[in-house]
Amino acid sequence: MKQVTEPQDVLELMNAGLAAAALNAALELGVFGELKRQPQSGAELAQTLGMPLGRCVCWLDVLTELGLLARADETYAVTPVAQAVILDMRSQSAWALQAELCREPYQRGVNLASHLKDSGPVWAAQGRAPLTHYEQVSQQSDWAERFTRMIYELHGPLAAALAETIELNDAQRMLDVGGGSGVMSLALLKRNPQLKSVVVDVANVCRVGRALADATPEANRISYHAADFLRDELPSGFDLVLECDIQIYSDALFRKFHAALNPSGRLVLIDRWWAQADGRQPAAHALHAFAAALEQPDRRNFTVAEIQTLSAAAGFEPLAVRTLATGETLIEVMRCA
Incomplete structure (x- = not known):
C-alpha cells in the first residue's frame, strides 16, 4: 500500500476502491486480451461488450489513467506495462477468477464504520451468509474446477x-x-x-x-x-x-x-x-x-x-x-x- 504523505493522497485513497473495481471488471471481462488482439475505439468495444457507450469510454479512460491502456484519438490499445504485468503473467481465466474473488473484500467494507464494533463477522451484520471456501469447492463443481x-x-x-x-x-x-x-x-x-x-x-x-x-x-x-x-x-x-x-x-x-x-x-x-x-x-x-x-x-x-x-x-x-x-x-x- 502507498503511504499517505499529502492531503491529495487521502482523497485518492478514499476513491481507490472504485479504481480497483474498474480494473477487476476489465480483468473479468478480458478487456486487455481483447485490445491486444485488436486495438478498438470506445464505440467498438462498447458494442463488443454490450455496454452503454458513455460508460464504456469513462471506464477505458480510468484504465488509461492507471497506465494500462493508451489512447490515440478514439482508439485504445494495451500498454507495454499491461502486457508485462497482466498478459504475460497469467491466463485470462486466472485473472478473471482472482478479480471475482476480490468482490468479497469490497462487500466487507460496506458501512464498515457501523460494523467495526460488532463482535461477529461483518457479513453477518450486513445480513449476508456467503459460502466458505470449503463449502464452495465441496458443493460447486464448476467453481472447484x-x-x-x-x-x-x-x-x-x-x-x-x-x-x-x-x-x-x-x-x-x-x-x-x-x-x-x-x-x-x-x-x-x-x-x-x-x-x-x-x-x-x-x-x-x-x-x-x-x-x-x-x-x-x-x-x-x-x-x-x-x-x-x-x-x-x-x-x-x-x-x-x-x-x-x-x-x-x-x-x-x-x-x-x-x-x-x-x-x-x-x-x-x-x-x-x-x-x-x-x-x-x-x-x-x-x-x-x-x-x-x-x-x-x-x-x-x-x-x-x-x-x-x-x-x-x-x-x-x-x-x-x-x-x-x-x-x-x-x-x-x-x-x-
Whole structure:
C-alpha cells in the first residue's frame, strides 16, 4: 500500500476502491486480451461488450489513467506495462477468477464504520451468509474446477522454488495435505524420480487435479485421495508430509501428521502469513490481516516459534526454517522415533 504523505493522497485513497473495481471488471471481462488482439475505439468495444457507450469510454479512460491502456484519438490499445504485468503473467481465466474473488473484500467494507464494533463477522451484520471456501469447492463443481486450475497456475513459481530448496533424496512416499491440483507434488516428483505422492483434498478438487496431472510425465507417480483432512483419518506410511498455503494449524492436525509419517519422517509447512516474533503481522501483510479480522475478529496468525511449539507437543523436533525465493517461509520438523 502507498503511504499517505499529502492531503491529495487521502482523497485518492478514499476513491481507490472504485479504481480497483474498474480494473477487476476489465480483468473479468478480458478487456486487455481483447485490445491486444485488436486495438478498438470506445464505440467498438462498447458494442463488443454490450455496454452503454458513455460508460464504456469513462471506464477505458480510468484504465488509461492507471497506465494500462493508451489512447490515440478514439482508439485504445494495451500498454507495454499491461502486457508485462497482466498478459504475460497469467491466463485470462486466472485473472478473471482472482478479480471475482476480490468482490468479497469490497462487500466487507460496506458501512464498515457501523460494523467495526460488532463482535461477529461483518457479513453477518450486513445480513449476508456467503459460502466458505470449503463449502464452495465441496458443493460447486464448476467453481472447484476454476479455482483449482487458477491455483495450479499461480503456484507454479512457488512449486519450483520449493523443488529447488528441499532435498528429498531419501524420501519414497509423500502426502500432500490440501494439495489441490497437485502442483507442489508434481514439481517435487519431477526433481526426485524415486518419489511418489498422494494428494489429499475434497472430491471436486481431486477430480480436476487428476486431469491436470494426467497431462504431465509424472502422472503415474501421483494419486489423489478424496477426503476432508480435518475430519477424516489420513493414510499412513509416508516419509514426507507437506502442507502448503493452507493456514490451518492445530494440535489435532499435527497429531494426524505424526500418525501419517514413518519414524524420522519430515513435516514441511509453507505459509506466507506467519506473524512476526512479537505476534504482530508484518506491515506488508496488514491489509490481508485486516480483511481476515473482519470475518473473524480475534483471528491472528501463528508465529514460527508457536508452530514449532505446537509441533513439538505432537512429537516433532525442529529441523530448519527457510525463506523461499518466492517469499514464503518454510518450516521443517521431523517425527521423533
